[in-house]
Amino acid sequence: MLKVEHVTKYxxxxxxxxxxxxxxxxxxxxxxxxxxGAGKTTTFRMIMGLLDMxxxxxxxxxxPIDYDVTDQIGFLTEERSLLTKMTVKEQCLFYGTLxxxxxxxxxxxxxxxxxxxxxSEYKDKKIKELSKGxxxxxxxITAIINDPRLLILDEPFSGLDPFNVELFKREIVEMSQKGxxxxxxxxxxxxxxxxxxxxxxxxxxxxxxxxxxxxIKQDYRKKTILIKGDVTKEEIExxxxxxxxxxxxxxxxxxxxxxxxxEKVFHKISKKKDITKFVVxxxxxxxxxxxxxxxxxxx
Ligand code: ATP
Numbered sequence: 001m002l003k004v005e006h007v008t009k010y011x012x013x014x015x016x017x018x019x020x021x022x023x024x025x026x027x028x029x030x031x032x033x034x035x036x037g038a039g040k041t042t043t044f045r046m047i048m049g050l051l052d053m054x055x056x057x058x059x060x061x062x063x064p065i066d067y068d069v070t071d072q073i074g075f076l077t078e079e080r081s082l083l084t085k086m087t088v089k090e091q092c093l094f095y096g097t098l099x100x101x102x103x104x105x106x107x108x109x110x111x112x113x114x115x116x117x118x119x120s121e122y123k124d125k126k127i128k129e130l131s132k133g134x135x136x137x138x139x140x141i142t143a144i145i146n147d148p149r150l151l152i153l154d155e156p157f158s159g160l161d162p163f164n165v166e167l168f169k170r171e172i173v174e175m176s177q178k179g180x181x182x183x184x185x186x187x188x189x190x191x192x193x194x195x196x197x198x199x200x201x202x203x204x205x206x207x208x209x210x211x212x213x214x215x216i217k218q219d220y221r222k223k224t225i226l227i228k229g230d231v232t233k234e235e236i237e238x239x240x241x242x243x244x245x246x247x248x249x250x251x252x253x254x255x256x257x258x259x260x261x262x263e264k265v266f267h268k269i270s271k272k273k274d275i276t277k278f279v280v281x282x283x284x285x286x287x288x289x290x291x292x293x294x295x296x297x298x299x
Contacts, residue, residue, distance in 0.1 A: 002060050008053065016205050017046075026149075030182065033200070038202040038205065048152070074143040088119075099145065113141045197213055228277035242255070
């Protein structure tokens with residue numbers, strides 16, 4: 001298990017990460033989220049042992065992360081770190097060797113991964129000759145060449161088309177099912193929502209929201225009701241506790257302050273004959289993120 005406990009990082013006088021704690025168990029995909037400058041990269045670098053923390057502790061399976069365990073970690077950085085004059089094979093040999101793998105092991109694993117990512121024909125091509133999406137695949141292959149127990153993915157889908165996003169997703173889920181611990185960071189909340197059961201949201205280094213995504217959604221008071229049928233925006237807007245009504249192509253999206261309001265809305269439309277849909281939806285992570293981060297921004 002990865003344990004981050006009360007970690008704080010100062011750059012000089014500047015507090016970049018403030019008392020951060022979370023855990024990632026084998027098989028879990030954990031979301032580390034935040035707006036630009038929130039402290040994510042700083043946290044990743046501390047986990048990787050590339051940056052000293054000011055206080056706190058980070059352990060993998062009870063041991064501090066040092067040179068001995070870095071070969072069990074894979075890191076896909078947001079800023080691309082490919083050695084573009086090398087061929088795909090040379091680059092993987094370079095990183096695989098750094099992770100303590102034998103040449104035979106690297107080459108067999110590379111063949112397997114190139115086939116899985118459908119780029120076997122690029123093995124001896126220079127990285128600079130590849131498209132952005134294929135460079136991203138090579139970057140990902142490099143990060144997982146050592147079949148890491150702990151994998152850190154910072155914006156892994158950048159530059160990928162929807163088909164390749166699916167390919168990456170499949171690979172990430174498979175790795176977690178095999179027992180890897182995965183930390184996933186992205187500004188795309190719909191991606192985070194697909195994978196992460198637990199998450200933390202940082203703002204200016206401080207934790208503004210943390211926990212189980214399902215529970216966070218249940219506890220979030222504001223809900224959305226979708227109504228289809230013969231009812232007007234104006235009728236619903238009049239109900240006390242209705243925050244906003246948005247007219248969609250063939251339905252109304254009603255934002256309510258809390259679950260009690262849904263009963264009032266239901267009562268209103270239950271008198272009508274031709275309502276074909278009434279669904280109370282959980283909020284999206286995007287909505288929660290914007291509200292939580294927005295609230296704290298204003299403090
Ligand atoms: P982004 O999403 O933009 O990549 P981030 O969440 O990864 O942002 P960090 O790069 O960890 O954020 O930066 C956190 C804060 O620490 C920022 O205010 C940044 O300016 C500051 N910072 C980062 N590195 C240094 C450094 N070497 N010296 C001083 N301040 C730094």
